[in-house]
Amino acid sequence: MSAATYDQVRHVIPEVEWALFEPEIEAIQRLKREQDAVILAHNYMTPEVFHGVADIVGDSLALAREAQHVEAGTIVLAGVHFMAETAKLLNPGKRVLLPDLRSGCSLAESITPDDIAALRRAHPGVPVVTYVNTSAAVKAASDICCTSGNAVEVIESLGTQKVIMIPDQYLARNIAARTGVEVITHPGACEVHERFSPKDIDDIRDGHPGVTVIAHPECPPEVVAVSDFAGSTAQMIDFVTERKPLKVALITECSMSDNVAADHPDVEFVRPCNLCPHMKRNTLTAIRRALETGRNEITVDPALEVPARRAIERMLAVKTRPEAKDHS
Template sequence: MTMTETKSRLVEEIQQWKEKRNAIILAHNYEIPEVQDIADVLGDSLMLARAAAETTADVIVFCGVHFMAETAAILNPEKTVLLPDLEAGCSLADSITADQLRQWKAEHPGAVVVAYVNTTAEVKALSDYCCTSSNAVDIVNSIPADQEILFLPDMFLGSFVQKETGRDNMQIWMGECHVHAGIQPGHVDEVMAQHPDADLLVHPECGCSTSSMYQLSEGMLPKEKTHILSTGNMLKHSKNADASEFVIATEVGIIHQMQKQNPDKRFIAANEQAICPFMKMITLEKVLDALKENQHVITVDKETADQAKLAIERMIAIG
């Protein structure tokens, strides 16, 4: 059997098992192409959280990383949430623990905690709001201006939000996604020099985001061609913009969907090595095994889930 035939067989079996179990497949934009292609909902963290909250399916197969499946389980305690590979973790989520957050809160009594969705359920349970890159600015702007904010765990997203909102009473945790942090200003400068007419799309988690904001403010990057966006908004922009070339500063998995939506446009990675190994762990075989064997059920204890749910629901409601 050829690879194409094997893939077709797997896709057919997945569809059969999905119908048999009344399941929905949610996949993040960074997953491998063949997993993106079988998703019922493909999107960024906010879109997937909303889809998880609204689905009528009995089973949610979450093709992403562990914290995403946890979020779906918190929103759907009565449903079965499956993560096809339990090893699919997140270096950013690992950059702060619940104990570290408790200590940080004790040092800033009365502060409002805004946690990026890339965190564990235990950290979300200690937070007032969750956010994603697409609504972090809106969430911080919704909090009274005189209220101190603890923003965690991504320092690059935090710096972006602080600049966009002008908040000087915002404390930022020094965490990072090792993949996004590896997209440096030098990478962007080199690729943009080779493609001067391209639109530059930068994820605010990236190591180049701070320099891009500075270069924008100094006129070193053209405002009409430079856009700091969530992954979901990157997809929208690349589809609607008149540009024919785009330099993409985020994890490279998103380029598959961009190219699929825009076959006549060209997409160039700012750093071709920006590959998240965790996002690439889930395969068609693992999706099928999860459905057939009810494998890798993700649960969150009720006390933690109840505490985390309010922060997640606030995230879904804003922006």
């Protein structure tokens, strides 16, 4: 199995590196069988995790959906803390492990329930749409969750002319431009995506004529405006799979390019590299140790379980469209 996996990733992982990864991969596969465990991995995982040990991969929306159907008794969430909390909320009877408890998120840390209470007082009666990149406490104080992949449909499902959308100010502004709904924002941002600028896009186009630029909607609106396509990580993958651009730049966390490139060796990937330090804590060693020790188990305050789960389930009940915004 390991040799077959390496055939898939050999053009993104040098053979000398794979020789170091292989024993860890084999140990993790054995531990998964022994402990009735599955690994859910976000699209930002490094290729040896994404292709080597993950059972289910995807963006935040896909992982939330798939978490509902996991049959194994243990879930290892190779991502960040809020993702593991979401998996636990949807599987209260299962053990959920996070490889490294330091795997946080700048967006989740930018908002508190008190902030939501203040926004509700300032805007009475306006529904609160909360990005899934938040703590269980914040979800519990919200009306409905969303992801970058379904934010448009979630907001449209509410049938209102005004919403409070938290905490990512850039995602909120990009979604507002697509819905015609007035969006009240909060000054949160992703530490990876906020660093991209229109000049970065200009430099990429100058250095790589003919490149197709695909931006994540957590990027500033000025970046989205000069890109060819904007969408969640899952929608980015769909774009590359369906349209097969000869040359593409994914304006997002840089491991994403490696993972997509492994499946599309015929596409040339330009790699602007902004790393998420939290995602990168999910190493093979950390995953193996979590399975070996059972440490880093995620729990949720019982007082938060019902309201937080309700906000997530309301999101999952919204029918989503597969397409993202195309600027071409």
